[in-house]
Amino acid sequence: QVQLQESGPGLVKPSETLSLTCTVSGGSISSYFWGWIRQPPGKGLQCIGYISYTGSARYNPSLESRATISVDMSKNQFSLKLSSVTAADTAIYYCTSFSGYDGSFDYWGPGTLVTVSS
Amino acid sequence: QSVLTQPPSVSGAPGQRVTISCTGTSSNLGAGYDVHWYYQLPGTSPKLLISGYNNRPSGVPDRFSGSKSGTSASLAITGLQAEDEADYYCQSYDNSLSDYVVFGGGTRLTVL
Numbered sequence: 001q002v003q004l005q006e007s008g009p010g011l012v013k014p015s016e017t018l019s020l021t022c023t024v025s026g027g028s029i030s031s032y033f034w035g036w037i038r039q040p041p042g043k044g045l046q047c048i049g050y051i052s053y054t055g056s057a058r059y060n061p062s063l064e065s066r067a068t069i070s071v072d073m074s075k076n077q078f079s080l081k082l083s084s085v086t087a088a089d090t091a092i093y094y095c096t097s098f099s100g101y102d103g104s105f106d107y108w109g110p111g112t113l114v115t116v117s118s
Numbered sequence: 119q120s121v122l123t124q125p126p127s128v129s130g131a132p133g134q135r136v137t138i139s140c141t142g143t144s145s146n147l148g149a150g151y152d153v154h155w156y157y158q159l160p161g162t163s164p165k166l167l168i169s170g171y172n173n174r175p176s177g178v179p180d181r182f183s184g185s186k187s188g189t190s191a192s193l194a195i196t197g198l199q200a201e202d203e204a205d206y207y208c209q210s211y212d213n214s215l216s217d218y219v220v221f222g223g224g225t226r227l228t229v230l
Binding site for chain 1: 156163164166211
């Protein structure tokens with residue numbers, strides 16, 4: 001069974017770039033799709049984007065200008081960068097696997113809270 | 119404001135049947151996209167509950183079932199148990215957003 005684990009700074013200053021990495025175990029990153037979803041404290045879910053192992057990515061239209069997702073097959077990891085962050089980007093960030101077959105997010109990491117504050 | 123509309127809360131007694139609705143429009147559920155359901159226990163990450171047309175991942179009991187008709191979808195839970203108390207989210211796609219992912223706002227299920 002695929003397992004996912006997010007890592008990265010828990011505190012980012014406004015206007016800086018949020019960077020997170022997801023390590024995949026129990027499966028090869030080269031055989032699936034991968035995604036990032038976030039959840040502001042006490043609120044609902046928002047998909048940031050998802051990427052295939054070939055590096056082809058799709059982003060939420062509202063975040064497309066600031067988000068970049070990439071894959072590192074040598075490390076079995078994929079990453080998220082979100083630039084020019086504000087307090088509105090404070091959220092729990094989840095990395096997920098994404099089924100290209102039916103469009104569901106079938107495995108989720110435990111999540112990591114990222115707070116944007118000076 | 120979420121693209122898919124869910125009731126903020128539902129409740130039921132142990133053993134009862136409850137349903138959670140997910141209402142969309144002609145650009146998402148009504149356009150024929152699949153709907154998926156997730157549940158989230160307090161303090162944990164969401165987990166896939168039902169994908170596509172009523173497909174349950176391994177380990178999900180058949181007390182949970184999904185349905186879809188037109189611009190609406192529903193999650194039904196029968197034989198309600200205390201451990202079912204969680205937040206539930208629906209998810210689909212929207213062609214007015216370049217076929218991008220949309221979620222419902224979530225529904226808190228309380229087991230009385």
